[in-house]
Amino acid sequence: MDSKPLSNGFCRVGELAKAAGVSTDTLRHYERKGVLPRPHRSRNGYREYPKEALQRVRMIRQALAVGFTLNELSAVFKVCDRGGVPCLEVRNLAAKKLTQVEVHLREMEALRNELRNSLQDWDLRLSKTPSGDRAELLKALAGSKAGRTPSTGLPFRKRDLKGKGKNNE
Numbered sequence: 001m002d003s004k005p006l007s008n009g010f011c012r013v014g015e016l017a018k019a020a021g022v023s024t025d026t027l028r029h030y031e032r033k034g035v036l037p038r039p040h041r042s043r044n045g046y047r048e049y050p051k052e053a054l055q056r057v058r059m060i061r062q063a064l065a066v067g068f069t070l071n072e073l074s075a076v077f078k079v080c081d082r083g084g085v086p087c088l089e090v091r092n093l094a095a096k097k098l099t100q101v102e103v104h105l106r107e108m109e110a111l112r113n114e115l116r117n118s119l120q121d122w123d124l125r126l127s128k129t130p131s132g133d134r135a136e137l138l139k140a141l142a143g144s145k146a147g148r149t150p151s152t153g154l155p156f157r158k159r160d161l162k163g164k165g166k167n168n169e
Helices: 012-021 023-033 053-063 072-080 087-128 137-142
Strands: 010-012 047-050
Touching: 010 012, 012 023, 012 047, 012 053, 023 053, 023 072, 047 053, 053 072, 072 087, 087 137
Parallel strands: none
Antiparallel strands: 010 047
């Protein structure tokens, strides 16, 4: 930890937050979600974290960056903190996330291609439309496949936010 620990080997919430590059509210949120163990309290009520807390916060931040949710991490850390070995579960969660990313990439590639096609069509329409007349570019989308997945023909779904939101942040 970059900050000097207290004489008892702990550091306070502000010191941990600064060293980890997060806010004190974030640390309290992590405690409530069960990914950061509740800290020891000093006699005057200050949160005092052990030096290992910085590594845990950094691990949480990296896991969130690759797509894990706090709820998933909470379940994994509960197993770890009880001496269990959640490695296969972590690997399975990551594999599922990779599958979701690959599906999303395919959808984005299809959308990119549809936008390219629409732009080509619109350029042609604009070149044939007299100045001051409407080319009705958006109406042209209604008759095209733009905005539909190539495999199903259904409209693109909004990004799956399951696992996100108030209860899963």
